[in-house]
Amino acid sequence: MLMPNTHRQVVMAERPSGSLAMRHFRSEVVPVPPRPADAVLLRNIFVSVAPGARAVMQGAAYRRQLVPGEVIPSSVIAEVMAAPPGGPEPGSIVGGAGGWQEYSVVPTSEIWPLERVGELSHHLGLLGRNGLTAYFGIREVAQLRAGETVVVSGAAGGVGHIAGQLARAAGARVVGITSSAEKNEILRRQLGYTAAVDRRSSSFADDLRAACPAGVDVYFDNVGGPVREVVLPLLARHGRIVCCGVTAHYDADRPPVGMTDIAMQLIVKSLRMQGFLVADYLPRWGTAQRELHALQKSGELTVLEDIRDGLDSAPGALIEMLAGGNIGQLAVRLAPDPAGWPS
Template sequence: MVMIKKIILKNHVEGRMVQQSDFDVQSVEFNYEAVELAENEIVIKLELVSVDPYIRGRLSAAKSYAASYKVGEPMIGICVGRILKSNNPKWAVGDHCCGELPWMEIFKFNGNRGIYKVNDKLVPLETYLNILGVVGLTAYHGMREIGEPKSGETLVVSAAAGGVGSIVGQIGKIKGCRVVGIAGSDEKCEFLKRELGFDAAVNYNSPTYRKDLRLACPKGVDIYFDNVGGKISEPIFLLLNQFARIPVCGAISMYNSAPGDSVGPHCQVHLVRTSTRMQGFIVTDYSKKNGEAIRELSQWIVQGKLKGKTTITHGFDQIIPSFLSLFSGSNTGKLLVKMDNTNQKSNL
């Protein structure tokens, strides 16, 4: 008997913080060597799981840009897996695939459905969930299509030590901007300046946050890449320059709030005063341009201009705790879970 684990959603979560008890880790029998495969089916072993803020929205039954997860069914996320068995001419045993996959240790899957081949001989597999994955594409499209960075401008990035924010800031530097990061600790601020080359970084937990932000942006703000919303974003609107641009990527500070509880920035008067453009977006808005984005991102990696910071936790049982940790801001860079059981954390 071969037992494998899967993570099931027990209930939709509305207006409160997500908890471990909202999920059920089940063990089921699955002998992949004996299982029969229909045409085009493959067996996948999960190797890397990306835990992302967008997952929070899908835990709600409310209508959003992505369908809600179904109660009683396995959770799904962007993952990398390895092919263990194949009845599909596109896939050979040992190939690696990437796409939206269930949170199960081993499972059957239609090999023609929404996955693509990745090669760990070209770049580490983690890269396909970081710079060359949804994270990198989100940063690239948000900056290019909405931020429109120009040399000499000031770019401010919230959640700057996270997956998207860390790449946004580096793209800003490539484009010649003065880059100011906002993060939740002095340690993260030092990381942004020392390792990623940000010009300045501000700790939003500091009692002098507003003053520090003004000092870091002596010429005002031309681009604000917003990943968090809420009170962290509010003082930035006072610093906007004429014709500033604000790509709104996320609002993680408000994802677990009950309706009416969230306090966001009162920005309208500042947007009108400065003729600022503020636009929300999701990465799939620009999916037709992904090929161009991946080519340029790859070139920056080869040139040493773009680094992918990754925090990795280990073991299937760390998927839910790692996801929950997103809301406390404990990770630096892209947060991934590797399907081994070393029970330790590492920064790569």
């Protein structure tokens, strides 16, 4: 394939204040960057749309704060176009930390080869960081036991819909929290959740209490904010809070400064509250991916995806996600799957 001299990218035009809007993004045509000796040049096939992109527009999170004019960061699935000696072969398909652009230059240490199993897009979701986050959050951090009640917020999202199914497969009662009746129906009918409640309902707190008559043993928290404050009083003694994300705060002008009554609740109920990064478990990714793929192939785990086409769709997709509009893994396709990739 002939290499173009220029490519398209989406950058942060200005730092957001309040809710994210299209004016905070800008599409540019720029030269394809040169490749340093220790880096690879990637042609992106898929780029992820994830809440973390909004977080770094506001402040430091999983990476430093984004500066106006910089590319919106994302996970990517890509074809290797050029690499240093001893690096991945040109034409091979890898995952990596790239951005919303047609080509990315990435340090060799920040890419990983993809095993040719499952649909290619699943390596962003089920077999990528979302699936791995759900896997280790449920299996390792939650220390889940059969028969316990697990509540998952953001339960129809990229991480949440997998976390809830993993909890169900382990024998738990699973209650999902979403932002719509439509999503709740999907959780119950397609994913096997015991119950699902709408956080936007005026009866949300009562509905959640009714769905958890014996209390909540594990709260898989993807959103933080007011939702967590409703769940907190329902936690049973020795309950666990798995802190995965705080999407409720990403569109705020300032980061959160505290959590109402959390210290007293942790003490009097002997609760455990733990955050984690999926990179903490890097040596075990392969084992987790094989198990996730096996669960999907057996029908125990259903993958939900929302794949948009074209780089220009990425900003609107992120805005929609933050407003609660997506279901499952959200990603943008920039190029066709490579020939021979299994379905």
